[in-house]
Amino acid sequence: MTVPTTAPAPALSPADAYHGFLDALAEADEYAAVDVALGLVDAGVPAERVLLDLVAPAQAEVGERWARNAWSVAQEHAATHISERVVAAVAAHANPHPTRGRIVVACMDGEWHALPPRLVAEVLRLRGWQVTFLGASVPAAHLVSYLHRHDAHAVALACALPMRLPHAHRMVEACRRSDVPVVVGGRGFGQDGRWARRLGMAWAPDAPAAADLVADERALRRVAPADVSLLADDEYAGLTKRRGELIESALCALRERFAGMRKYSPAQLDSTVSDLGYIVDFLAAAVYVDDPSLFTEFVEWLVGILVSRGVPAASVGLTLAHYAGELRDFPRAARFLGAARALV
Numbered sequence: 140m141t142v143p144t145t146a147p148a149p150a151l152s153p154a155d156a157y158h159g160f161l162d163a164l165a166e167a168d169e170y171a172a173v174d175v176a177l178g179l180v181d182a183g184v185p186a187e188r189v190l191l192d193l194v195a196p197a198q199a200e201v202g203e204r205w206a207r208n209a210w211s212v213a214q215e216h217a218a219t220h221i222s223e224r225v226v227a228a229v230a231a232h233a234n235p236h237p238t239r240g241r242i243v244v245a246c247m248d249g250e251w252h253a254l255p256p257r258l259v260a261e262v263l264r265l266r267g268w269q270v271t272f273l274g275a276s277v278p279a280a281h282l283v284s285y286l287h288r289h290d291a292h293a294v295a296l297a298c299a300l301p302m303r304l305p306h307a308h309r310m311v312e313a314c315r316r317s318d319v320p321v322v323v324g325g326r327g328f329g330q331d332g333r334w335a336r337r338l339g340m341a342w343a344p345d346a347p348a349a350a351d352l353v354a355d356e357r358a359l360r361r362v363a364p365a366d367v368s369l370l371a372d373d374e375y376a377g378l379t380k381r382r383g384e385l386i387e388s389a390l391c392a393l394r395e396r397f398a399g400m401r402k403y404s405p406a407q408l409d410s411t412v413s414d415l416g417y418i419v420d421f422l423a424a425a426v427y428v429d430d431p432s433l434f435t436e437f438v439e440w441l442v443g444i445l446v447s448r449g450v451p452a453a454s455v456g457l458t459l460a461h462y463a464g465e466l467r468d469f470p471r472a473a474r475f476l477g478a479a480r481a482l483v
């Protein structure tokens with residue numbers, strides 16, 4: 140009789156279960172979603188693969204459906220809540236016991252995308268680390284005081300929106316002053332992590348890479364220092380100082396130009412003000428890392444979102460032109476606005 144040297148391949152894979160899982164999210168059927176995920180674990184699929192090959196891609200698809208306006212915000216929220224329950228169920232089912240040091244996992248201040256770092260936290264736990272998950276929007280000062288009271292091997296910080304990069308930079312610097320190494324991740328650092336590198340941070344594309352990096356402390360601490368020479372020209376500080384005034388004047392310009400805006404409901408006005416603010420914040424973040432593509436990618440995304448909701452792309456063009464007029468003394472911001480206007 141021959142003894143098998145490797146475990147047999149499971150009869151089911153996350154790819155087989157994907158459509159059923161997505162249907163359960165669409166129906167807001169949390170029991171069915173949990174059954175699909177635990178069914179895979181029972182069939183021998185490692186818990187880590189269930190989290191990364193089933194829950195993560197399904198959540199990304201949820202985002203695409205929201206972006207196309209195929210799903211309402213309520214549908215997206217319901218699906219996200221179910222994914223959180225599924226992650227908890229899979230984690231409780233596996234229930235690993237820690238054999239390694241403590242990793243603190245947290246979101247940047249103002250960052251509410253807690254599910255992606257939760258997946259990272261569970262993968263680290265499955266690999267034997269003792270994980271403390273601090274969740275969404277952790278203020279830098281509170282994170283640092285937590286690190287002073289609890290001995291941590293490393294911190295994993297998440298950022299989903301590039302406009303939060305200046306906060307991310309300050310937060311990573313604060314952790315380093317406490318001599319705790321940091322790994323960062325999430326869509327906010329750019330697909331290839333280029334903005335993390337620009338700011339001198341150790342970046343991981345996904346949870347397994349983050350687990351490899353925290354296991355190699357020398358690699359984690361060996362990062363090229365940030366190139367912050369461009370911050371010295373004060374454009375970023377000037378933009379954040381003028382944020383309120385820029386939004387207000389852009390709103391007036393839009394009101395003058397688009398008669399339809401006079402009939403806007405308070406909720407529509409609110410989201411217009413938010414969008415005007417996002418434009419300034421993404422522009423400021425692009426100036427901070429000195430990369431126009433951060434801003435142009437955002438403008439392309441914003442136009443797609445607005446057009447799918449019946450708002451004319453011209454409103455974005457008009458706002459960019461307005462900001463360009465106001466920011467004539469900000470050479471880099473003006474150049475980035477010019478590049479984005481060419482796209483719109």
Ligand code: B12
Nearest residue numbers: 195198199202206250251252253254255297324325345349
């Ligand atoms: C759920 C969700 C929300 C929920 C979050 C709830 C929660 N508990 O997480 C809520 C409703 C709060 C939300 C709010 C917003 N959201 Co949202 N959201 C999403 C959504 C649909 C899913 C996020 C997710 O879980 N993805 C699945 C994960 C697994 O994928 P991932 O992020 O790529 O993660 C992988 C890697 O990046 C990496 N990774 C991720 N984090 C980390 C961390 C570390 C330390 C490491 C090492 C690695 C790592 O590992 C992961 C797995 O391998 C995404 C769509 C999407 N495609 O992701 C939009 C999305 C991120 N949101 C978006 C936006 C715009 C917003 C809002 C601004 C919307 C609004 N107008 O209010 C707000 C901003 C709130 C804020 N200030 O943070 C946009 C961002 C677009 C852009 N240009 O930047 C997206 C992409 C939607 C879209 N298609 O347009 N959102």
